[in-house]
Amino acid sequence: MDFRLTSDQQSFQDEVTGFIKSELPAGWDSAREGTLEERLAIERQVMQRLAERRWLALPWPEEYGGMSASPMQQLLFNEQMAYHRVPGVINMGVAWVGPVIILYGTDEQKKQYLSRIASGDDIWCTLYSEPEAGSDLASMQTRAVRDGDDYIINGQKIWTSLGHYADWGWLAARTDPDAPKHKGLSTFAVKMDSPGITVRPLVNMAGSHEFNEVFFEDVRVPASQLIGEENRGWYNVAVGLDFERSSIGATSTARRTVDELVQYLSSKAGGVSPSIRHRVADHALSVTVLRMMAYNIASIQEKTGVAPNREAQMAKLFGAEMQQQVAATALSAFGMQGQATHEDSSAFPFHYQYLRSVANTIEGGTSEIQRTVIATRGLGLPRE
Ligand SMILES: Cc1cc2nc3c(=O)[nH]c(=O)nc-3n(C[C@H](O)[C@H](O)[C@H](O)COP(=O)(O)OP(=O)(O)OC[C@H]3O[C@@H](n4cnc5c(N)ncnc54)[C@H](O)[C@@H]3O)c2cc1C
Numbered sequence: 268m269d270f271r272l273t274s275d276q277q278s279f280q281d282e283v284t285g286f287i288k289s290e291l292p293a294g295w296d297s298a299r300e301g302t303l304e305e306r307l308a309i310e311r312q313v314m315q316r317l318a319e320r321r322w323l324a325l326p327w328p329e330e331y332g333g334m335s336a337s338p339m340q341q342l343l344f345n346e347q348m349a350y351h352r353v354p355g356v357i358n359m360g361v362a363w364v365g366p367v368i369i370l371y372g373t374d375e376q377k378k379q380y381l382s383r384i385a386s387g388d389d390i391w392c393t394l395y396s397e398p399e400a401g402s403d404l405a406s407m408q409t410r411a412v413r414d415g416d417d418y419i420i421n422g423q424k425i426w427t428s429l430g431h432y433a434d435w436g437w438l439a440a441r442t443d444p445d446a447p448k449h450k451g452l453s454t455f456a457v458k459m460d461s462p463g464i465t466v467r468p469l470v471n472m473a474g475s476h477e478f479n480e481v482f483f484e485d486v487r488v489p490a491s492q493l494i495g496e497e498n499r500g501w502y503n504v505a506v507g508l509d510f511e512r513s514s515i516g517a518t519s520t521a522r523r524t525v526d527e528l529v530q531y532l533s534s535k536a537g538g539v540s541p542s543i544r545h546r547v548a549d550h551a552l553s554v555t556v557l558r559m560m561a562y563n564i565a566s567i568q569e570k571t572g573v574a575p576n577r578e579a580q581m582a583k584l585f586g587a588e589m590q591q592q593v594a595a596t597a598l599s600a601f602g603m604q605g606q607a608t609h610e611d612s613s614a615f616p617f618h619y620q621y622l623r624s625v626a627n628t629i630e631g632g633t634s635e636i637q638r639t640v641i642a643t644r645g646l647g648l649p650r651e
Pocket residue numbers: 392393394395396397398399400401402403425426427428429478626629630631632633634635636639
């Protein structure tokens with residue numbers, strides 16, 4: 268096994284790091300401290316710069332604005348972007364909406380939506396979860412009823428990330444209430460400023476406004492915005508989830524935290540306790556293991572053309588729990604100062620990560636569900 272990058276891969280990685288060093292808009296690295304409008308303005312500028320290089324939709328075919336990048340190129344790109352915390356890169360339009368439209372959309376829909384996602388002009392949010400439908404997503408109750416040339420949508424979605432500034436929503440709703448639950452769903456593109464949509468903020472325990480509740484009251488959506496066949500939406504949702512491939516984002520985020528922690532501890536007055544030293548060593552080991560898992564997933568995908576499901580689930584589970592453990596160690600290392608909630612404290616970024624990391628084992632599927640899927644589908648253990 269040869270772990271070295273090929274010369275093409277190395278030069279692509281150098282190009283990406285060079286871009287991060289010198290071509291991002293001024294103020295991008297302090298964007299998190301600004302108001303929502305300031306952060307959004309920076310994110311949009313970053314997206315435009317990435318789009319100019321066809322990097323925003325890197326894995327998409329060239330005809331839709333991408334570069335047909337290989338899984339390994341995507342991994343190298345995502346790794347650098349996550350490590351440097353470049354904003355505006357997590358993009359649901361690119362990650363799963365576009366790929367599903369490429370597979371199941373009409374020519375008209377491809378023309379309408381894809382180039383505006385790849386150019387960074389349109390931001391999308393995902394409207395799946397409901398108050399009574401999370402892990403058991405197929406039990407969602409939001410209704411879409413055909414009325415002439417439109418569908419009329421009624422219901423409520425929850426935990427909608429970016430719902431407060433997305434231009435478009437990727438909606439799953441029930442079109443046949445009498446069919447078995449996986450067979451009566453359809454997917455739609457919905458303009459987020461359509462009359463009848465109300466977006467209400469939900470502030471997370473780290474104090475930031477990332478997600479929302481979204482209410483639909485007699486919202487008219489043209490039938491031309493149904494994506495794929497009516498009542499086959501569950502398959503679009505499942506295919507979309509498969510596009511979330513490796514856990515390189517989690518690896519790089521945790522690796523950055525470990526690097527920053529090492530830097531802090533190396534110069535800390537009063538030394539470092541043996542327990543913290545050992546925990547940091549364990550985290551450095553876990554970060555390396557997760558990175559290898561991500562590279563393995565990309566290399567299997569590169570050879571077979573398919574992302575290996577079991578390995579991807581394992582990496583998601585391992586990475587989410589590792590991020591929480593790394594953040595917990597960081598907070599302990601700061602002692603009482605770790606409780607600081609004011610932004611000018613050197614402990615603040617770790618404090619924030621500690622609180623934010625709670626969501627890691629919930630978003631994109633909880634750890635309990637990941638374990639069940641690995642044990643049953645992955646390892647073949649009986650369900651009962
Ligand atoms: C930061 C963040 C961002 C999100 N963004 C979006 C978004 O943009 N769009 C969107 O649609 N959704 C989004 N979600 C929602 C997310 O997908 C759901 O929260 C997640 O799927 C869990 O669903 P739930 O919250 O309803 O919990 P539940 O499904 O009610 O689960 C509650 C608890 O019960 C456990 N549990 C449930 N079923 C089982 C089972 N069969 N076996 C064992 N244990 C079980 C769970 O593991 C969990 O611990 C986001 C969530 C977070 C935290």
